[in-house]
Amino acid sequence: MGRSAALAGAAAVGTMTGGCLESLGLGGKWDGFHYAMCNESMGDLPWDQQCGIIADAGYTGVEIAAFTLVQEGVQEISPARRREMVRTMDDHGLTCAGLHWLLAPPPAGLHFTTPDAAVRRRTVAYLDTLIDFCGDLGGTVMVFGSPKQRNTVGISRAEAKKYFAEGMAAVADHARRRGVMILIEPLDHTQTDVINTTAEAMEIVQQVDHPAIQTMFDFHNTIDETVDFVTLLRTYRPYIHHVHVQEMDGTYLGTGNAVNDFVPAFQYLKDIRYSKWVSLEVFDFTPGGRVIAQESMKTLRRIEERLT
Numbered sequence: 001m002g003r004s005a006a007l008a009g010a011a012a013v014g015t016m017t018g019g020c021l022e023s024l025g026l027g028g029k030w031d032g033f034h035y036a037m038c039n040e041s042m043g044d045l046p047w048d049q050q051c052g053i054i055a056d057a058g059y060t061g062v063e064i065a066a067f068t069l070v071q072e073g074v075q076e077i078s079p080a081r082r083r084e085m086v087r088t089m090d091d092h093g094l095t096c097a098g099l100h101w102l103l104a105p106p107p108a109g110l111h112f113t114t115p116d117a118a119v120r121r122r123t124v125a126y127l128d129t130l131i132d133f134c135g136d137l138g139g140t141v142m143v144f145g146s147p148k149q150r151n152t153v154g155i156s157r158a159e160a161k162k163y164f165a166e167g168m169a170a171v172a173d174h175a176r177r178r179g180v181m182i183l184i185e186p187l188d189h190t191q192t193d194v195i196n197t198t199a200e201a202m203e204i205v206q207q208v209d210h211p212a213i214q215t216m217f218d219f220h221n222t223i224d225e226t227v228d229f230v231t232l233l234r235t236y237r238p239y240i241h242h243v244h245v246q247e248m249d250g251t252y253l254g255t256g257n258a259v260n261d262f263v264p265a266f267q268y269l270k271d272i273r274y275s276k277w278v279s280l281e282v283f284d285f286t287p288g289g290r291v292i293a294q295e296s297m298k299t300l301r302r303i304e305e306r307l308t
Contacts, residue, residue: 036061042289043068057293098141135178147192250283
C-alpha cells in the first residue's frame with residue numbers, strides 16, 4: 001500500500017461511527033504500564049510453572065496461546081479445570097490478558113477465509129468456543145493473527161476480506177456478551193496476504209461496525225506500514241486495544257535495538273496514559289521461557305528509564 005492510500009485510510013478513521021469501546025488513554029491517575037507475557041515459549045511446562053516464570057520476572061498478565069494447552073481443542077478443558085487455571089494465576093498475582101494464535105492447530109483444518117463454506121462454519125464455531133474459554137479465564141482480548149488460517153486459498157484478497165468480515169460479524173455479539181474484544185492483527189506480507197496494514201484492519205473494523213471488533217499494535221508487524229510507530233498509534237488510537245512487543249526480528253527484548261528504537265512509541269503511550277496490556281510475544285523460543293521473560297523485562301525497564 002502506498003503512502004497516499006495509507007493516509008487516506010487513516011483519514012477515514014476520523015469519520016467512523018461506533019466500533020470503539022474506549023480510547024487508548026483514560027483520564028485520571030495513571031498507574032504505569034501493565035506488562036503481560038505470551039505463554040507459548042513455555043508450552044511444554046506445567047501451567048503452574050509457566051505462571052511462576054512469568055510472575056517472577058515482573059509481569060502481571062499472561063496471554064495464552066490455547067493450542068499449547070490442548071490435544072484437540074479448548075472444549076476438552078473442563079469448567080473445573082478453567083477455574084483451577086484462574087486460581088493458579090491468582091496465586092501468582094497474574095491476570096489473564098487474553099488469547100492469541102487463535103486458529104493455530106490443534107484443532108487441525110480450520111480456515112477463516114476459505115471458499116469452503118463448511119470449513120468457514122466450523123472455524124467460526126471454534127472461534128465462538130474460544131470466546132467462552134477467554135471469558136471463563138477472565139481475559140478481555142483475543143488477538144486474531146493466525147496467518148496461515150486467513151491466507152487466500154484460490155480466491156482474491158477482496159473475497160478473503162469479505163469472508164473475514166463476515167466471520168467477525170458472526171461472533172461479535174457473543175464476544176460482547178462475554179466482555180471480550182476480538183482484535184484484528186495486521187500481519188506483514190511475509191506472513192500472510194490478507195490484511196497487512198493497520199489501514200486494512202480498519203477497513204474490516206469499519207465494515208463490521210461493532211464495539212467488540214477492534215484492532216491492535218505489534219511492533220514486529222509494521223514492516224508494510226508507511227509511517228512511524230508513533231504516527232500509527234496516534235492515528236488509530238481509539239481502535240487499538242492491545243500492544244505486542246519484541247525485537248523487530250521476533251527475538252526477545254534486549255537482543256536488538258528496541259531499547260532505543262521503541263522509546264518514542266513508549267513515550268507516546270505514557271503521554272496518553274495507556275492503560276491496557278503491553279504483551280511480550282517472541283518467536284524464537286531457544287533461550288527458554290525464563291531467560292526470555294527476565295531479559296525482556298530488563299529491557300522494558302531500561303526503556304521506561306528513558307521516558308520523561
